[in-house]
Each structure stands twice: as structure tokens, then as C-alpha cells.
Amino acid sequence: MEMIEEDLVNVRPFAYAMSLIDGKWKVLILFWLWKKEILRYGELKRALGTITHKMLSGQLKELEKDDLVIRKEYPQVPPKVEYKLSQKGQTLMPVLQTLCTWGTDHMDDK
Template sequence: MKAPYDEVDITPFNYAVSLIGGKWKMQILFWLWKHEIMRYSEIKKALGEVTHKMLSNRLKELESDGLIIRHEYPGVPPKVEYYLSEKGQSLMPVLQSICQWGHEHIEDNNIQ
């Protein structure tokens, strides 16, 4: 007899979590969702305590996974902007649902 968990295909869930899991990824996506186009310094300021190395790594991962687009304009110093890709945009209803859930339950723990 099969165990109930043998019939569940967790692969799609694991894939989705691998893209958005990890510290700062969801916050980066949130800010790009709300501001559409942001420069590196704007993202860093919006996140607050993130280190340069952490932010740089997370942006590279999100770009590699196809969730954000990095556009570099020629010049000295080069101007770089980040924005959500089509794939990243398709994730925004999920982020919106998480935000809505947060609004509905924020009072539960007196978190503000």
C-alpha cells in the first residue's frame, strides 16, 4: 500500500520555492513590483540592512532564474536598472495574495 505522500508530486512546489526562497529574494521582487524599474542603489536603500554581497548575489540569482531583467546603459559609470521579466510578472498574483494574507492577519501577532 502506498503512503499518501507517495501520490503527491512536490516537484512544482520545490521548483517555485527554489526561485523565491532564500533571504531577500521576495523583498527584491516586492520592490520591483511596486516601483517597476529600480537602480541597484534604490533597491539597497529600500531593503535597508542587506549587504552589498548579499544583494549582488540575490540579483544575479533572480536574473539567472529569469525573474528579473538587468539592463545596463553604456556610460561611465554604467547605469544599471532592474525590472521584472514576464516570468517575474506572472509571479505577482502570488505576491499579491501573500500581501493580502498579511493584511488580514497582521493583527494576530501585533506586528506592525
């Protein structure tokens, strides 16, 4: 039986990492939490611009479920909710830093 190249490459770690940050908004959410450390829901929504409430809420729930973001709710009226990177989320920041560096180096390539 002939072995194809895909059999020699373990794609699972890459696929797992990408599954945690896939989509248009997750990396941007992580970026803003990295830069600002703690953001309230409304601040995050303003920073992201055109994101809908439903999309932001869903993306934050997924990031929290995957232990990349910590949600802290304060028992007050009106409700106050803050988000920050978890320890696991912090470990992704060197990857974002590398992407930022790459972007800076290649922005003017056009």
C-alpha cells in the same frame, strides 16, 4: 508494498517554485520591483535596508539567471544599471498580492 501518502503528492512543482524565491531577500527584491517597476541598484539597496552588497548582487544574479528579473546596463560613466521584473517574474505577482492580502487580514491577530 504499502503506499505512503508522499507517493500520492507531486511535490516537484512546489519545490521548483520555492527554489526560485527561497531565502530572505528574493521575495523582498521582487516585491520592490513589483511596486516600483524599475529600480537602479542603489535604489534597491536603500529600499532593502540591511542587505550587503555581496548578498544583493548574488540574489539579483540568481533572479536574472532564473528569468525573474531583467538587468539593463547603460554604457556610461559612472555605470548605470536598472532592474525590472521579466514577463515570467510578472506572473509571480498574483502570488505576492495574495501574500499581501493575507498579511493585511492577519497582522492584528496577535
